Amino acid sequence: MKTFFQTIAAGLLGLTALAALQPAAAQDRFVPAAPEAGVAIPAATIKFGMRPYADNTFYIIGMKKGWFTDVGISFDPAPYGLKANDSNVTTLLLNGQLDLISEFCPLMLPTYKDAAKLKCIGFTDNFLANAILANPRLKLKTFKDHIAEGMGFEAALQATLAPLKGKTLVGAPQLSDRAFEDYLNKTSGAGFKLQVLDDAKSLVLAKAGREDFVNPEGAPIVYTLRQAGWTNLVDIGDLIKHGPGGVDSPIEPLIGIVGLGANADYVNANQNTVLRFMSVVWRIIDATKADPSLYELQAPYLNSFAGTSLDGKGVEATVEILHPFTAFDANKQYYDDKTSTVYYANVWSAIIRDFEAHGIIPAGKITPDDVVWGGPIWRQLVDYRTRTDGLMAKLAGMTLAPDKQALAGKAKTFYAAYDFLDAYRLALAASQ
Incomplete structure (x- = not known):
């Protein structure tokens, strides 16, 4: 039987050639950006792709509900991005045809033999369906x-x-x-x-x-x-x-954590767009837990892509049994809890060692933090939440003019939707 690593090695030749055509490697770490001035939500278009799985297509719920539009995000190709698969996703990310993709991030690691452009910017669920x-x-x-x-x-x-x-x-x-x-x-x-x-x-x-x-x-x-x-x-x-x-x-x-892959050049040029995108991801996860009927919005798209015939309840059961989604605060298990079986440094150190042992990537050159940027992105939103909490407490003790009251109300709306960046921006404007 052809092994996992033999299969990867066979596919590396094309990726290596493509990587050689890329510009110099992006910065090794996520570089946060300052909040935008003013209170308007900037418009942004993301070249986004989804793979044909239940935990890779739930984004369609936020698209259909208009939640990405709420934070100024649209998709290319319109309206739902690109239907992609594991045979082309890495190439599409490397050459910039996609900025972000729903992804099982270890599939990107073989490109680190020649380039360091592909990053895992967030985790969405623990995959239990193997x-x-x-x-x-x-x-x-x-x-x-x-x-x-x-x-x-x-x-x-x-x-x-x-x-x-x-x-x-x-x-x-x-x-x-x-x-x-x-x-x-x-x-x-x-x-x-x-x-x-x-x-x-x-x-x-x-x-x-x-x-x-x-x-x-x-x-x-x-x-x-x-x-x-x-x-x-x-x-x-x-x-x-x-x-x-x-x-x-x-x-x-063997532990599978599904999430989002991205081109580092895009991420470090569009940091706040990435934060807004991730806020909608957690909004969807929170909303589907509260109202599983939302999976009715996902089922037709998933079925057209995966060849299944699931209704909303079938998608809900698939999620609950085989890949339960991870809520915003539960990301602590990935980034803060070193005893967790899914702590990113342990999982990724093991994956990297295996790839090194089979000659897929150079030994001693790559660390989990080189690939996984989800922690700094999540922590930045946690920080915005903390700062917004402080501003909201301050606003509660102030007499606000009508325009400032309106800003404070909008800040609360963004806060409830996990967009702590814009909640902070608007709460700050209301307090001044």
Whole structure:
């Protein structure tokens, strides 16, 4: 079976050639910008792309609700940006055809062999949908079944995947799944062979009973098959719960955190636009938790893209089961809680070590902070919130003229929508 790293290496040649054409590498760190003067919301157009997954297309909710318009943002191509996929997204970001993309950020890391332009500017959810599913007619026992019977971790993996010995696992072409598949194959000793097939085509074959074992990339496909009775043999949640822990754990590189990738040149030239964009991301996450019917706005777009037939409740279930979204304050688990299994420095150090060991990127040259800019961006919004809290307390003790009262009211509206940058700007103007 071709390994994760062999597959990446095969694709590096084209990316290396493209990277060589790029200007000098962007600055190594996110560089905050001062708030704009005045109280108007600047207009900005973002070349934005989405990939065909439930946790990569929820942005459509904010687009349809007009929440991006509220912070002055429109998209190119209009109205919803570009439908992209893992085969072209890195190239589109490198050459500037896209500024931002919904992304599983480790897919960008191989470009660091020659360039340092692609950055992860935020995390949106912990991806739990990596799973090997079996045709229900096989009536197989699961990893959870074997664990419940008292087996140890590796023994349970071996027993669970023994039916795959010499068989074929149908997996998606996305590189993000290879590490999960390779780890299971090696640890269980199953020796299964991998057949690469797009999720949409695999779903058709699975529904026709022409596949026995599958590992889809997209959570909607995993959810659809599980609803159809397919057996969830083993998933990433099983490995995280029962596998070895710690910084040097072989499980750490398998943890998937989905988010947003961006071209560093764009980010450091449009810092405040990025803050406003991210504010809408957290607004959507907050709103869907409060009102899951909003997923009805996402379902048609997702279905047209992923080949699924989910309604709003199906998208909601997919999110809750397979990739729960991370609210604004919960980002502490990524950036502040060093004991968290998803703490960015631990996760990314493990990923970087694996890429170094396989010669994909140079050893000792790249750190998590070189790639992950989400922490400084999140903390800047936290700082604006703190400063706005102080201004709001000051305003509460003042007698304001009507125009100042209007500014204070607008500041509260932006604050409630997680746009702490403009909440601060307007509260500051109201206080002067």
